[in-house]
Amino acid sequence: MRINKSLLVILFFVLASLGCKSKSKPATTNSTIEKKWWKEVTVYQIYPRSFKDSDGDGVGDVKGIISKLDYIKSLGIDAVWLNPIYASPQKDNGYDISDYENIHPQFGTMADFDALLKGFKERGIKVMMDMVLNHCSSEHKWFKEASKSRESPYYNYFHWWPAEKGEPPYRWSIFDEKAYGWEFNKATNSYYLHYFADFQPDLNWENPALRQDIYKMMRMWLDKGVDGFRMDALAFISKDTTWPPLPKEYNGNWGLYYASGPRLHDYVQEMNREVLSKYDVATVAEAMGDVERVKKFVDEDRKELNMAYHFEAIDFGYLPGEYKMPDPKGYDFVKWKSIYAKWDSAFIDKGWGTIYLANHDQPRMLTRWGNDAPEFRDYSSKMLTTLILSMRATPYYYFGDEIGMSNIKFDRVEQYNDVELLTNYAQVKAKGGDLKRFLEGMKISSRDNGRTPMQWDTTLNAGFSNAKPWLPANANYTTVNVAVQDKDKSSVLNYFRKMQRLRKENEVLVYGKFNLVDPNNSDVFAYTRELNGKKLLVLLNFSKNIASVKTGIDISKAKVLINNYSAASNNGTLKPYEAIVFEL
Ligand code: TEU
Numbered sequence: 001m002r003i004n005k006s007l008l009v010i011l012f013f014v015l016a017s018l019g020c021k022s023k024s025k026p027a028t029t030n031s032t033i034e035k036k037w038w039k040e041v042t043v044y045q046i047y048p049r050s051f052k053d054s055d056g057d058g059v060g061d062v063k064g065i066i067s068k069l070d071y072i073k074s075l076g077i078d079a080v081w082l083n084p085i086y087a088s089p090q091k092d093n094g095y096d097i098s099d100y101e102n103i104h105p106q107f108g109t110m111a112d113f114d115a116l117l118k119g120f121k122e123r124g125i126k127v128m129m130d131m132v133l134n135h136c137s138s139e140h141k142w143f144k145e146a147s148k149s150r151e152s153p154y155y156n157y158f159h160w161w162p163a164e165k166g167e168p169p170y171r172w173s174i175f176d177e178k179a180y181g182w183e184f185n186k187a188t189n190s191y192y193l194h195y196f197a198d199f200q201p202d203l204n205w206e207n208p209a210l211r212q213d214i215y216k217m218m219r220m221w222l223d224k225g226v227d228g229f230r231m232d233a234l235a236f237i238s239k240d241t242t243w244p245p246l247p248k249e250y251n252g253n254w255g256l257y258y259a260s261g262p263r264l265h266d267y268v269q270e271m272n273r274e275v276l277s278k279y280d281v282a283t284v285a286e287a288m289g290d291v292e293r294v295k296k297f298v299d300e301d302r303k304e305l306n307m308a309y310h311f312e313a314i315d316f317g318y319l320p321g322e323y324k325m326p327d328p329k330g331y332d333f334v335k336w337k338s339i340y341a342k343w344d345s346a347f348i349d350k351g352w353g354t355i356y357l358a359n360h361d362q363p364r365m366l367t368r369w370g371n372d373a374p375e376f377r378d379y380s381s382k383m384l385t386t387l388i389l390s391m392r393a394t395p396y397y398y399f400g401d402e403i404g405m406s407n408i409k410f411d412r413v414e415q416y417n418d419v420e421l422l423t424n425y426a427q428v429k430a431k432g433g434d435l436k437r438f439l440e441g442m443k444i445s446s447r448d449n450g451r452t453p454m455q456w457d458t459t460l461n462a463g464f465s466n467a468k469p470w471l472p473a474n475a476n477y478t479t480v481n482v483a484v485q486d487k488d489k490s491s492v493l494n495y496f497r498k499m500q501r502l503r504k505e506n507e508v509l510v511y512g513k514f515n516l517v518d519p520n521n522s523d524v525f526a527y528t529r530e531l532n533g534k535k536l537l538v539l540l541n542f543s544k545n546i547a548s549v550k551t552g553i554d555i556s557k558a559k560v561l562i563n564n565y566s567a568a569s570n571n572g573t574l575k576p577y578e579a580i581v582f583e584l
Contacts, residue, residue, distance in 0.1 A: 033511060038228065038282035038306055039352055040510050041079040041126060042395045042500060044072065047360045048085050048107055049093060050453050051399060053465035060453070060464070062108035062116050069119045071482065075402060076500040079126035079282070081230045083360055085113070089139050089199070092175070092419050093360075093451075094130075095232060096137035096200050100217045117225055126227035128282060133214060134233040135200040142210075143201050147185050147192070157210045158201050159193035159239060169243045171195070172254040175419050177426045195236055195258060197419055205237045205267050215274045222275070228282030231305070235259035235287050237267055259288040265296055268304040282306055284354060284394075291346045298351035307354050307394055313339045314362060323424045323438070324445040326368075333522050333542060341516040344392055348513075353393035357384055357401075363449040364407050365398070371544055371577065372406035377480075379577035382495040382564035383540050386579035387525065389499045390538045392514045400454050402496040403485050407449035408474045413439065417471055418448045457483035495564060502562055502581070508534045523547035524574060528584075536561070537582040541574035548573045558582035 033039075052064030062085065065072075072080065084094030085107045094104065103113050120127050136143060146154040161168035161182060168191045171181030175197035182191035183198040193202045204210055218229070238261025250257035268285075276283060287294045287308035297308045316339065317331030318324050340355075347353045357365035366372050370380030381404035388395045410416055413425050413435075421442060428438045443449075448471060455477040456463030462477035474480070485491035503509045512531035518524060523543040529536045537555065541547045549572060560568045563580040574580070 033349070033352075034300075035511070036306070036352075037126075037280075038079075039394055041282075042077045042389065042397055042503065043079045043081050043128065044075060044077040045081045045083070045359055045396055045398045046072075047083045047399060047451060049083075049470060050451050050464070052454060052456070053467070053469070056465060056467045057106065058465050058467040058469045059106050061106065062103065062112040066112070066116050066119055069116075069123060073123045073125065074497070076497055076504065077397070078124065079128060079227070080120065081128040081396065082130060084130045084132060084232075089137055091137075091199050092197060095132050096135075096139075096197070097132055098137040098139040099141075100136075101220060114224070121225065126282065127225075128228040128230050128284075129221055129226050130232060131218065131229040132232040133203065134236045135194065135196055135202045138199045138201055146188075148187055150188050150190070153209075155188070156207045157204055157213075159204050159241070160188065160190040161193075161243070163189045163191065169245055171246070173197070175200070175423045177423055177430070179427065193239070195233075197423075202239070203237070205263070206239075206241055211267065211270065215271065218271075218275045219278075222279045222281065227280075228284075228306075231283065231285040234268070234285040235264065235289065235293075236261070238262060238264040255288045259293065265302070265304065268297065269302065272303045272305070276305075277303065284308060284396075291342065295346055295351055298347070300350060307352055309354050309356065309396075310343060312343070314356070318445070322441070323428070325437075325441040326444045333525075334520055337516060337519065337525050340391070341514070341519070344514045347393075353391075354396055355388055355391040355393040356396040356398070357388055358398040358450055359396065360398070360450055361447050362398075363445050363447070364405055365401050366404055367407035367409075367444060367449065369542075376544055376577055377404050377406070378492055379564055379575075379579075381492045382499075383542070383577045383579040385492075385496050385499055386538065386562070386564070386581065387540055389503045390509055390529065390536075390581060392510070392512065392529065395503075398450065402493055403455060403480055403482055404492040405452070405455060405474065405480060406476065407443060408452050408472070409443040410446075410448070411439070415472075416442075416446065416448050418446065418451070421446050421448065455481040457481050490566075495562075499562055506534075506536070506561075507531060508536055512536070517551045517553070518549050521547075521549055524549040526551055528553075535584045537584055539574055539578070539580045539582070541576065541578045544576045546573055546575060553584065555582055555584070558584050 049060045051060040052068050053060050054063035085103055086097045087099035087102045087104045088094045088097050103110055117127055142154045142157045145152045146158050168182045172179055173181035173194055181194055184191050194200050195202055236258045240262055283305040284307040285297055285305050287297050288311060294308045294310050297305045316336050317327055319327050343353055357369055365384050366381050370384050388397055428435055452471050453462055453464035453469045453473045458478050461469050462473035464473060485493035508529050508531040512529035515528045517526040517528060523541055524547050525540040526549050527538050537553055539549055555570055561581045561583050565575055565578055568580045569575055
C-alpha cells in the first residue's frame with residue numbers, strides 16, 4: 001500500500017514536469033502522434049493528361065503511366081495521387097465528371113486501370129484517386145435527368161431555386177464570367193447552383209439518396225483496391241439551404257463562406273462511418289480556411305479524414321484585389337516561414353499535416369518559389385525538394401518538379417487552355433482592365449504552367465507524345481529532361497532520389513519535432529527536427545545571394561547528410577540557394 005502511494009507521488013511529479021515542459025515549449029511535444037503508413041509515404045502527384053501519351057492523340061493516358069511504372073518506382077516514392085481519369089467532357093480537365101464509375105475513353109478503359117493498379121501494387125506503391133464530390137458535370141446522367149423536370153427522381157440531387165420566387169439570392173461562382181453562381185434552366189423553370197463553372201452543377205448533399213449513391217461509388221473504387229482519396233473542394237459540400245443573403249464579413253472571401261456550411265462535418269463523419277472506416281485508407285481534403293477549421297477534418301477523435309491541405313502558404317504573396325498577381329516587390333519571407341511553423345504546431349498532438357509547393361492548380365514550384373534562371377535552376381530546385389522532404393507532414397510532390405520543370409510563360413491568351421484563366425481574362429476584359437498586366441502576372445501564377453507535358457527526353461515533344469500535345473512542351477526540354485538527368489549523378493533528379501532515400505531512412509524526418517531556427521532571417525529557412533535523441537538541422541537559402549544564418553547551434557562536429565553543392569558551407573554562411581541537412 002505504502003509503495004503504491006509513493007509510486008503515485010513519483011508518477012505525479014513525472015507527469016507534472018512533462019506538463020510544464022509542454023506548456024513552456026508546445027512545439028516540442030508530439031509524443032501522442034500515432035504512426036501510420038500515410039504519414040510515412042511521399043505522395044507523387046500524376047496529372048494523367050500530361051504524363052505520357054501511349055496512343056498518339058496528344059493527351060496522356062493510363063497506358064502511358066503504365067509504361068513509366070519503373071521510372072516512378074525508381075524515384076523511391078511510395079504513393080501516387082492521380083488527378084481525375086473518370087468519364088468527363090474534360091471542360092475542366094476531368095473535374096467535371098459525367099460518370100464516376102468509368103474511365104474517360106481518352107485515358108483508356110477500366111481494364112487499363114486495373115492493369116495500372118496491379119502494376120503499382122506489384123511495386124509496393126499506394127494509389128490515391130481524386131474524388132470530386134462537390135459537383136459533377138452537367139453531362140452526368142443525374143443532371144441530364146434532373147434538368148428535364150421537377151418530377152425527376154434526380155431533381156433533388158442538385159440545388160435549385162424555383163423561378164416563380166424571383167431572382168435567386170446572389171451566390172458567387174469561381175469559373176463564371178459573370179461571377180454568378182446560378183444558371184437558369186428552362187425545362188424546370190428554375191435556377192441551378194454552381195460554385196464553379198455552369199457546366200459543374202453542385203450536388204445536393206442534403207439529399208440522403210445522393211449521399212448513398214456517392215458512398216456506393218466510393219466503395220466500388222476501394223473494393224478494387226484503391227488506397228485512398230484526394231477530395232476535391234470537399235469543404236464546399238454543405239450549403240445553408242435557407243439561402244440567406246451572403247454575410248458581409250465574407251465579402252471578397254466567398255471561399256471561406258462556402259467552406260462553412262452548417263452540416264459539413266456531419267456529412268464527412270457519415271462518409272467516414274459508411275465508407276472510410278471500413279478500409280485502411282489515406283484521405284486528404286482540399287480545406288479552405290484557418291487552423292481551427294482545417295483541424296476539424298483531421299482530429300482523430302472526430303473520425304473524419306486523415307489529412308487536409310491548407311492554402312495559406314501557397315496563396316501567399318499575391319496582391320490583394322487582383323487575380324493571382326504576384327507582388328513585384330516579392331513576398332514577406334519571414335511571414336511565409338511563420339505560416340509553416342504555425343501549421344506544424346497545429347498538428348502537434350492531434351491530426352497530421354501536408355506539405356506541397358505545387359500541384360495542378362499551381363504554377364511550377366521552381367518559378368514561383370525558387371529561381372528558374374539557368375544559373376540557379378538546379379540549386380533552387382534541389383533546395384525546394386529538400387524543404388518538401390524534410391518537413392513534419394506528408395509530402396505531396398508534383399510530377400516534373402523532380403527534374404526542375406519550370407513555367408512555360410505563354411505570351412498570348414490563345415495559348416492557354418485553362419477554364420479558370422480564360423474566365424478571369426474575360427472578366428478583366430469586360431471591366432476594361434489592364435489585359436497586358438494580367439497576362440504578365442499569369443506567366444508566374446497560371447495553372448497551365450504546371451500542366452505542360454512531362455519532359456522525358458530530347459526527342460519530339462519531349463518524348464511525351466508523337467502527336468501535337470494538348471499543351472506544348474516547354475522549349476527547355478532539350479536540357480531539362482529525365483533521360484539526361486538519369487545519367488548525371490549530380491542532377492536534380494538524382495538529388496530528389498537521394499533526398500527521398502534520406503527521408504525513408506531517417507524516421508526523424510517524418511515524426512521528429514519541428515522547431516524554427518533564426519525565424520527573423522529574411523533569406524534562410526532554418527529548422528531542426530528531433531526524435532529519440534537524434535537531431536537534424538536543415539538550412540535552406542532562398543536567396544540568390546550569399547546569406548548568413550544564426551542558429552546558435554555548434555555545427556563544427558556535425559555530419560552533412562545531404563547538400564546541393566559539391567561541398568557544404570559550414571561557416572554560418574550559405575551559397576545562393578544552398579540546402580544542407582546536418583546531423584548534429
Ligand atoms: O480546386 C478547388 C478550388 O477551390 C480552386 O478554386 C482552386 O483554388 C483554384 O484552382 C486555384 O487556382 C479543385 C481542383 O483542384 C481544380 O483543378 C478544379 O478546377 C476545381 O476544383 C473545380 O473542380
